Amino acid sequence: MPLDPANSTQLREPGGSRKPLPPWASTAALLVPTYGWLTLAVFLPLCTMFAFSFLTATPMGKAPIVFTFKQYRAFIDQPYLLGVAWQSLLMGFWTTFFCAVLGFFAALALVRATEGKVRETLLILVLLPFWTNGLVRVFSWTMVLREGGFLDYAIHSVWPGAGSVGFLYTRQAVVVGLVHGYLPYMILTCYIALVTIDNTIVEAASSLGARWWTILWKILLPMAAPGLISGSVLIFVPVIGSFMEPRILGGRVGVTMGTVIEDQFTQAFNWPLGAALSFTMLAVVLGIFATFSGVLRRGTAL
Amino acid sequence: MTNVEVRSIAKNYGSVPVLTDISTDFTQGSFTSLLGPSGSGKTTLLRIIAGFIIPDQGNVAIGGNDVTRMPVWARNIGMVFQSYALFPHMTVNENVAFGLARRGIKGEESRKQVERALELVRLPGFGDRKPKQLSGGQQQRVALARAIVTKPSVLLLDEPLSALDRRLRQEMQVELIRIQKESGLTTIFVTHDQEEALTLSDKVAILDRGRIVQIGAPTEVYERPKTRFAAEFLGDTNFLTGTVVAGGIRLANGSTVAVDAPLPATGSEATVAVRPEKIVIRDVARGGKDTDRSNRVSATISSSVYAGTALTYEAAFDGLSFKIFAQNSDARPHSVGDVVELTWSPLHTVPLEAAA
Ligand SMILES: Nc1ncnc2c1ncn2[C@@H]1O[C@H](COP(=O)(O)OP(=O)(O)OP(=O)(O)O)[C@@H](O)[C@H]1O
Ligand SMILES: [Mg+2]
Numbered sequence: 104m105p106l107d108p109a110n111s112t113q114l115r116e117p118g119g120s121r122k123p124l125p126p127w128a129s130t131a132a133l134l135v136p137t138y139g140w141l142t143l144a145v146f147l148p149l150c151t152m153f154a155f156s157f158l159t160a161t162p163m164g165k166a167p168i169v170f171t172f173k174q175y176r177a178f179i180d181q182p183y184l185l186g187v188a189w190q191s192l193l194m195g196f197w198t199t200f201f202c203a204v205l206g207f208f209a210a211l212a213l214v215r216a217t218e219g220k221v222r223e224t225l226l227i228l229v230l231l232p233f234w235t236n237g238l239v240r241v242f243s244w245t246m247v248l249r250e251g252g253f254l255d256y257a258i259h260s261v262w263p264g265a266g267s268v269g270f271l272y273t274r275q276a277v278v279v280g281l282v283h284g285y286l287p288y289m290i291l292t293c294y295i296a297l298v299t300i301d302n303t304i305v306e307a308a309s310s311l312g313a314r315w316w317t318i319l320w321k322i323l324l325p326m327a328a329p330g331l332i333s334g335s336v337l338i339f340v341p342v343i344g345s346f347m348e349p350r351i352l353g354g355r356v357g358v359t360m361g362t363v364i365e366d367q368f369t370q371a372f373n374w375p376l377g378a379a380l381s382f383t384m385l386a387v388v389l390g391i392f393a394t395f396s397g398v399l400r401r402g403t404a405l
Numbered sequence: 406m407t408n409v410e411v412r413s414i415a416k417n418y419g420s421v422p423v424l425t426d427i428s429t430d431f432t433q434g435s436f437t438s439l440l441g442p443s444g445s446g447k448t449t450l451l452r453i454i455a456g457f458i459i460p461d462q463g464n465v466a467i468g469g470n471d472v473t474r475m476p477v478w479a480r481n482i483g484m485v486f487q488s489y490a491l492f493p494h495m496t497v498n499e500n501v502a503f504g505l506a507r508r509g510i511k512g513e514e515s516r517k518q519v520e521r522a523l524e525l526v527r528l529p530g531f532g533d534r535k536p537k538q539l540s541g542g543q544q545q546r547v548a549l550a551r552a553i554v555t556k557p558s559v560l561l562l563d564e565p566l567s568a569l570d571r572r573l574r575q576e577m578q579v580e581l582i583r584i585q586k587e588s589g590l591t592t593i594f595v596t597h598d599q600e601e602a603l604t605l606s607d608k609v610a611i612l613d614r615g616r617i618v619q620i621g622a623p624t625e626v627y628e629r630p631k632t633r634f635a636a637e638f639l640g641d642t643n644f645l646t647g648t649v650v651a652g653g654i655r656l657a658n659g660s661t662v663a664v665d666a667p668l669p670a671t672g673s674e675a676t677v678a679v680r681p682e683k684i685v686i687r688d689v690a691r692g693g694k695d696t697d698r699s700n701r702v703s704a705t706i707s708s709s710v711y712a713g714t715a716l717t718y719e720a721a722f723d724g725l726s727f728k729i730f731a732q733n734s735d736a737r738p739h740s741v742g743d744v745v746e747l748t749w750s751p752l753h754t755v756p757l758e759a760a761a
Contacts, residue, residue: 305488306457307548309477311555312507321503325494 156378174379206289270356296330414463441612483552665751730752
């Protein structure tokens, strides 16, 4: 009888009915539930919205619905939107910038100056803004920033003659509120990046003659870059679309793409325009990331 | 010429003394190993010299200058860590050039020195790689190049080879000696591997619970251990305890062991150490050749372990047990139960200081 190698393997395993799954099958079995859900939860609504953005009107009334590209011409038809978009990008930029600076140093302080219980407690405190209601958080800022608010009160208690520094209903006030809300993301991503840096790397640098600013600039910052980048991405995108903070803290100057888009859905009931504006902003943001990612990859590839 | 000098260093963590009254000199261009069991304070002493730890007491001087209060970056040291501690976001060239840049050496001059350093550690042509793209041994060479390229006043190494496998480790030991001799750097090397310390060093300092118990050339510390701890820590030893008589000690069973070294006062108790490889076994039954070694006891082989080139015997003698290393050169190994005569020279009978 010719000995078939496949058969002979089976012979060595008498209970041969329990064959291991091929690797692709087990991979699929593990991934399908998660990715299936993500697809459903993310792509289905997104696709619906994308379809809406090519319609003339919200497909809920009795008005006839026609396919159109006109919603994507909004920026040309209503040039004031360009200004709004620019302000939104600026707002996103400044918020991300301040979050990056504050978040990086906060994470650095956590990693290098604290340990054990103290560090755990501080990390939990960092997460506090996540646990407070966003609306409450933002309104509490109005109490601080308005003329005669807590900020003025604090300053006057030190320097009674000072005028009011309250700056509620300015773009700066919006950025303050946004930074407060989104800073935890940056602290956490930077913390994760910094905590993995072995202390001997810092020691090696100082043994080679590096002083603290060189260590900060040449070692810690580049090594934490992945954290700074992912934090920035996490913050920039939602900030551009934010509408609560601009509304409440910006007042009349708080017109951003977020508020304009929100208006389309809640006030004007023009979902197609709202959807089209969202997708346009998404394209712009992706364009910005694409431009930066090339630069960043060269600078930080490990 | 003394290059690094530590004087009466003491360091406590809380109320626990980690180093107690450490004083020693490191000669210019010498290679000194700090050897001791885990927790004996080797790393602490090295880090005090580096400046990462400020001692509670005592002084550190490098090149004649007191550096006790000087920050690490100002001390002009080179340090190699067990974990290599290369900068992962920089290429090999950038890693090695880092210390040069801190000393204001840039551009062409820096490039030349980096290249020379990489040649010295036998890694030319690896300059554009990232540390991740190197093997463990190669990473350790880069770490070494980075530490020596700045021509530091002292090179400090904390168990730099212990992450490498045995073969690579032996290879790196040879390289390390070559590089150290070529560069002429005063080197302080922490290890808890006694063989490594003996092979590499000009001097070995044995630490025990925060004290230097003995410091000297490898042959000196191995052949003439001062204390029971030093004898035990550096290889295997047989200990014999007895009463001091003229020219030797008398054991409990009445036989006398000759000692060719100064002994404490007659009548006091003393312990001597005899290395297992110094003992020669003479097979009484087979009438083996007599030797001129004047210490002799008869004993019975109680165990024998065969390891190819060598054999390890244990021989029992009046309730004492001797360990003996023998080359595998006898016609026939001794077997358990053989009655033999153990002989060794009084020169190899080392009196030990009483424990502190
Ligand atoms: N930061 C610290 N806080 C408290 N105790 C410490 C600290 N660092 C070291 N020790 C203690 O000091 C003693 C000496 O430590 P050290 O690291 O110098 O030992 P070592 O000889 O290098 O040991 P090993 O061979 O394990 O590296 C140890 O008992 C250790 O527990
Ligand atoms: Mg150590």
